[in-house]
Amino acid sequence: MRIALRFLVPLLLVLGGVAWAATPLLGKLIEQWLRADVEMRSQLVFESVQDTVVRNAKDPGGGRIDGLFQSVARDERLLALGLCSPEGRLIYHSPTWPRALECPRRPADKAASAPSFKVLPLNDGTVLTAAFALTDEDAELGHLVIVHDLSFIERRSAKLERYLTVFLAALGLVIAGITVVVARVTLRGWVRAVRKGLAPTESGGTADRDLPSDIAPLVREMREMLRNLDVPRGISDAIRVDWSPDTLRALLKSELPGAEVIVVSNREPYIHNQEGDTVRVQRPASGLVTALEPIVRACGGTWIAHGSGSADAQTVDRKDHIQVPPEAPAYTLRRVWLSEEEQEGYYYGLANEGLWPLCHIVFVRPNFRASDWAQYVAVNRKFADAVVAEARSPDPLVLVQDYHFALLPAMVRERLPGATVITFWHIPWPNPEVFGICPWREEVLKGLLGSTILGFHTQLHCLNFLDTVDRFLECRIDREHGTARTCGQETLVRPFPISIEWPPSALAGQPSVPECRAEVRRDHGLAPDTLLAVGVERFDYTKGIADRFRAVESLLEHHPEWLGRFSLLQIAAPTRSHLAIYRQTQDEAEAVAQAVNDRFGQGDWRPIVLVARHHEPEQVFTLFRAADLCLVSSLHDGMNLVAKEFVAARDDDDGVLVLSSFAGVSRELVEALIVNPYDHQAMGEAIHAALLMSPEQRRERMHLMRTLVSENNVYYWAGRMLLEAARLRKRQRIEEQIDRVTAPFGRRRGGRR
Numbered sequence: 001m002r003i004a005l006r007f008l009v010p011l012l013l014v015l016g017g018v019a020w021a022a023t024p025l026l027g028k029l030i031e032q033w034l035r036a037d038v039e040m041r042s043q044l045v046f047e048s049v050q051d052t053v054v055r056n057a058k059d060p061g062g063g064r065i066d067g068l069f070q071s072v073a074r075d076e077r078l079l080a081l082g083l084c085s086p087e088g089r090l091i092y093h094s095p096t097w098p099r100a101l102e103c104p105r106r107p108a109d110k111a112a113s114a115p116s117f118k119v120l121p122l123n124d125g126t127v128l129t130a131a132f133a134l135t136d137e138d139a140e141l142g143h144l145v146i147v148h149d150l151s152f153i154e155r156r157s158a159k160l161e162r163y164l165t166v167f168l169a170a171l172g173l174v175i176a177g178i179t180v181v182v183a184r185v186t187l188r189g190w191v192r193a194v195r196k197g198l199a200p201t202e203s204g205g206t207a208d209r210d211l212p213s214d215i216a217p218l219v220r221e222m223r224e225m226l227r228n229l230d231v232p233r234g235i236s237d238a239i240r241v242d243w244s245p246d247t248l249r250a251l252l253k254s255e256l257p258g259a260e261v262i263v264v265s266n267r268e269p270y271i272h273n274q275e276g277d278t279v280r281v282q283r284p285a286s287g288l289v290t291a292l293e294p295i296v297r298a299c300g301g302t303w304i305a306h307g308s309g310s311a312d313a314q315t316v317d318r319k320d321h322i323q324v325p326p327e328a329p330a331y332t333l334r335r336v337w338l339s340e341e342e343q344e345g346y347y348y349g350l351a352n353e354g355l356w357p358l359c360h361i362v363f364v365r366p367n368f369r370a371s372d373w374a375q376y377v378a379v380n381r382k383f384a385d386a387v388v389a390e391a392r393s394p395d396p397l398v399l400v401q402d403y404h405f406a407l408l409p410a411m412v413r414e415r416l417p418g419a420t421v422i423t424f425w426h427i428p429w430p431n432p433e434v435f436g437i438c439p440w441r442e443e444v445l446k447g448l449l450g451s452t453i454l455g456f457h458t459q460l461h462c463l464n465f466l467d468t469v470d471r472f473l474e475c476r477i478d479r480e481h482g483t484a485r486t487c488g489q490e491t492l493v494r495p496f497p498i499s500i501e502w503p504p505s506a507l508a509g510q511p512s513v514p515e516c517r518a519e520v521r522r523d524h525g526l527a528p529d530t531l532l533a534v535g536v537e538r539f540d541y542t543k544g545i546a547d548r549f550r551a552v553e554s555l556l557e558h559h560p561e562w563l564g565r566f567s568l569l570q571i572a573a574p575t576r577s578h579l580a581i582y583r584q585t586q587d588e589a590e591a592v593a594q595a596v597n598d599r600f601g602q603g604d605w606r607p608i609v610l611v612a613r614h615h616e617p618e619q620v621f622t623l624f625r626a627a628d629l630c631l632v633s634s635l636h637d638g639m640n641l642v643a644k645e646f647v648a649a650r651d652d653d654d655g656v657l658v659l660s661s662f663a664g665v666s667r668e669l670v671e672a673l674i675v676n677p678y679d680h681q682a683m684g685e686a687i688h689a690a691l692l693m694s695p696e697q698r699r700e701r702m703h704l705m706r707t708l709v710s711e712n713n714v715y716y717w718a719g720r721m722l723l724e725a726a727r728l729r730k731r732q733r734i735e736e737q738i739d740r741v742t743a744p745f746g747r748r749r750g751g752r753r
């Protein structure tokens with residue numbers, strides 16, 4: 001329709017203009033032509049009656065002339081005839097002679113024999129008078145006046161104008177119709193050729209064969225543009241970039257200029273707590289916060305999170321904003337307030353009693369309650385409202401974090417269709433059988449597919465997700481490119497193994513390794529030469545803390561030479577203690593630690609030192625530096641950043657990492673001693689091997705692991721996602737342009753966001 005109008009409107013305008021200008025001209029022409037015709041008829045009438053009139057002019061009764069005039073004036077257009085005396089008096093006339101008409105005066109300069117024509121407006125219309133001189137043997141008899149009705153000329157002109165306008169309009173429509181059909185056919189052919197030219201061939205390239213010569217250069221140009229979009233990815237894959245806050249800032253500036261960054265997570269990066277009369281700032285024990293905080297510090301923007309601290313409300317401004325980090329503000333933290341009921345249903349209920357055990361295969365039964373789901377939906381909407389309220393542009397970069405916000409990506413997309421939504425799922429994604437347990441599996445999947453990019457830690461989690469989508473939704477899955485397309489919208493599903501900042505800020509100002517060793521042993525009542533293993537986590541049942549203790553038990557049982565010489569210092573921050581399973585986890589771990597200590601402890605020496613309290617990152621780093629080995633025995637873990645932090649803390653290239661094969665990080669830190677945490681004896685043997693490992697081997701392994709973490713740091717993690725986002729944004733803009741140009745001629749392509 002649009003294309004037809006594009007041709008029709010100008011054509012009709014032009015033809016209308018032509019009609020408007022030409023009609024009066026044509027009218028005039030026709031008028032002159034008809035008038036000449038009437039004049040000629042007057043002449044003919046005169047010639048045919050002249051003799052009779054002359055012969056009877058002197059007839060005293062004039063009866064013949066009257067009769068003659070009456071019969072001649074019967075002609076339709078000939079109105080009247082009259083005979084005027086040389087003095088200008090009307091002597092004879094037909095009965096039709098208009099009363100208002102006097103004998104017309106002949107102009108003085110006219111030759112006596114030449115007729116004189118005049119157009120006169122009368123009441124009943126316009127008339128043409130033709131006056132012919134009558135002579136009889138050179139005696140002047142007067143003149144014969146023939147009156148013709150001219151109103152038919154006006155009628156004819158009006159009719160002609162109407163016909164002409166209708167004709168031109170019809171002509172315009174026919175021409176426009178033919179043009180539209182020809183243009184459509186031609187352009188459709190071009191669009192088909194362009195699309196064919198842009199589509200990859202089976203061999204992965206593109207073919208120039210079959211391209212019409214007038215299209216080939218355009219297709220080549222478009223191909224080049226699209227190819228250029230893949231360059232940043234190619235570069236980032238091919239060239240070793242030192243990823244740092246500066247690299248990230250430069251990337252944002254060059255690849256996503258002016259992009260507004262909005263992060264959404266449940267856990268906030270800074271918690272203000274009231275302690276007596278003072279307000280203390282706490283940094284939570286959260287892998288998510290550890291990874292994201294340096295990114296937002298580098299990029300700036302707004303971080304939206306639940307304000308969970310007892311002094312949070314009193315430290316924000318009117319808009320619930322606070323600038324953080326407190327010591328050097330670099331971004332805005334926007335706090336969202338949740339009622340007890342909301343926290344109960346959304347956080348403890350659906351997120352931590354439903355999705356958390358569902359996604360971690362540790363044989364804890366997930367619980368799904370409809371009331372929790374209602375709160376989960378409502379809180380996701382509340383955070384989506386906050387995103388919309390904070391967005392200053394129609395196309396922000398929204399970084400959605402974790403399983404608390406599975407519905408938020410689609411909610412944001414609905415309200416901010418121009419947004420680029422990058423969702424990162426920080427925990428594992430199970431296989432379709434397991435995920436199918438969730439009563440709201442379709443809703444969760446559709447919510448996540450509102451994302452432009454959906455990231456997991458490992459390729460296995462990506463494949464599990466795509467299989468789940470394939471199982472439960474109508475969707476087009478491309479496993480090779482890692483995409484899922486539903487309702488014409490595409491989500492890129494990719495592994496982005498999360499990491500930590502490098503160099504870690506908690507390392508700054510740390511005492512030397514020997515000093516840390518001495519300090520930690522002293523602080524925990526351990527002998528200066530104790531060989532020390534450390535474990536640092538939240539008291540979560542997925543972390544395998546009790547299993548780790550049982551491994552120590554097995555070690556001491558099978559290698560009593562370590563009695564009195566080796567201890568495990570376990571730091572565990574209480575977490576989600578509101579839930580019974582977490583209290584049980586802590587109780588069980590404490591009971592196992594007690595049992596092992598009771599069984600093997602001697603004097604002041606205890607094999608397990610369990611400290612159940614939160615430690616700030618600097619304290620944790622001191623522990624890592626003091627340790628001989630670090631135990632990470634997660635039963636299932638998305639990534640586990642403790643392992644990477646341990647490696648980052650060891651700038652002396654020493655220390656051994658004993659690492660669960662069920663933590664995502666084991667795919668990267670392959671130089672660790674990889675263990676099955678369910679096999680306590682094997683884990684005990686791994687600890688034994690770690691304690692006996694030669695300094696050279698320790699250094700070699702640690703060096704390789706440090707190289708990997710320093711290169712694949714958290715700026716690299718974020719950088720890869722942002723590059724991907726930039727590439728998709730550019731590609732989408734080009735595709736939108738192509739669609740805008742080609743849409744009138746054919747079907748649109750499904751939108752890639």
Ligand code: F6P
Pocket residue numbers: 266267285286287288289402426427575576638
């Ligand atoms: O792994 C999921 C996760 O959100 C982590 O990012 C974080 O370490 C942990 O859970 C924190 O849990 P919470 O915020 O419930 O204390």
